[in-house]
Amino acid sequence: MKKSLLLFVLFPVVAFSNSFWGKTGHRVTGEIAQNYLSGKAKRALNDLLDGHSLAFVSTFADDIKADRAYSKYSPWHYVNYPLGMSYRDSEKSEYGDIITAIEECITKVKDKNNGREDRIFHLKMLIHLVGDLHQPMHASRAEDKGGNDIQVQWFGEGSNLHRVWDKNLIESYGMTYTELASELKVVSRKKRKEIQAGTIYDWVDESHEICGDLYKSVEMGEKLGYRYSYDYNELLFQQLQKGGLRLAKILNEVFG
Numbered sequence: 001m002k003k004s005l006l007l008f009v010l011f012p013v014v015a016f017s018n019s020f021w022g023k024t025g026h027r028v029t030g031e032i033a034q035n036y037l038s039g040k041a042k043r044a045l046n047d048l049l050d051g052h053s054l055a056f057v058s059t060f061a062d063d064i065k066a067d068r069a070y071s072k073y074s075p076w077h078y079v080n081y082p083l084g085m086s087y088r089d090s091e092k093s094e095y096g097d098i099i100t101a102i103e104e105c106i107t108k109v110k111d112k113n114n115g116r117e118d119r120i121f122h123l124k125m126l127i128h129l130v131g132d133l134h135q136p137m138h139a140s141r142a143e144d145k146g147g148n149d150i151q152v153q154w155f156g157e158g159s160n161l162h163r164v165w166d167k168n169l170i171e172s173y174g175m176t177y178t179e180l181a182s183e184l185k186v187v188s189r190k191k192r193k194e195i196q197a198g199t200i201y202d203w204v205d206e207s208h209e210i211c212g213d214l215y216k217s218v219e220m221g222e223k224l225g226y227r228y229s230y231d232y233n234e235l236l237f238q239q240l241q242k243g244g245l246r247l248a249k250i251l252n253e254v255f256g
């Protein structure tokens with residue numbers, strides 16, 4: 001096949017099948033976490049990540065989706081269970097989900113008997129997945145694939161509820177990840193402790209509950225724009241901040 005034709009055929013697949021808390025969201029989460037690491041965690045991360053920042057490696061788990069060899073990790077990015085139910089009470093997927101994945105990553109990274117490469121792989125996955133855990137549509141319901149099947153318009157262009165939360169909303173603020181992180185890392189000690197309380201089981205149910213509210217706030221085919229962006233600005237920022245502070249908590253515990 002001619003290269004130009006191949007591009008023509010592949011472009012829509014590549015452009016529209018991406019389904020992730022966009023790169024900006026992950027980098028903001030990583031950059032906020034970077035500010036709340038213990039000395040011990042900083043040293044261990046510096047060694048395992050060869051001096052790279054959390055923001056830099058935070059998109060790795062999405063980048064590998066382009067390689068079929070990693071397809072078994074696709075279900076690691078999300079979990080679906082019925083709205084109104086808790087994760088603990090839900091039926092678990094045999095392929096794993098974001099919670100079992102985070103647990104596996106923590107176990108693999110903690111175990112120093114594990115090979116260095118394996119620990120690095122699972123560390124990069126962990127940094128990414130704690131971000132995804134705070135994108136409400138990644139703790140969602142199966143019927144519409146976490147909002148991917150809820151078509152909406154975003155400033156006149158075709159999108160869907162999942163994509164609005166992965167990237168449309170965050171992009172609409174026009175801020176870089178460093179600008180967002182430098183605003184959102186500012187938090188009182190008291191508030192940080194409140195946010196860091198609990199476990200991934202609490203946090204997934206929190207995202208899941210928010211997700212339920214988001215479903216109620218849109219209708220199929222709705223035209224979203226300035227008003228939606230304004231209404232959900234605070235919630236989006238809150239989720240990014242929580243993701244960052246909780247990632248720091250997990251990493252401090254892993255390397256503590």
Ligand code: ADE
Nearest residue numbers: 019078137138140145146
């Ligand atoms: N595919 C099916 N459900 C999904 C979800 N909640 N998030 C991302 N991709 C999905």
Ligand code: ZN
Nearest residue numbers: 019020021166
């Ligand atoms: Zn997504």
Ligand code: ZN
Nearest residue numbers: 020021077132
């Ligand atoms: Zn992801």
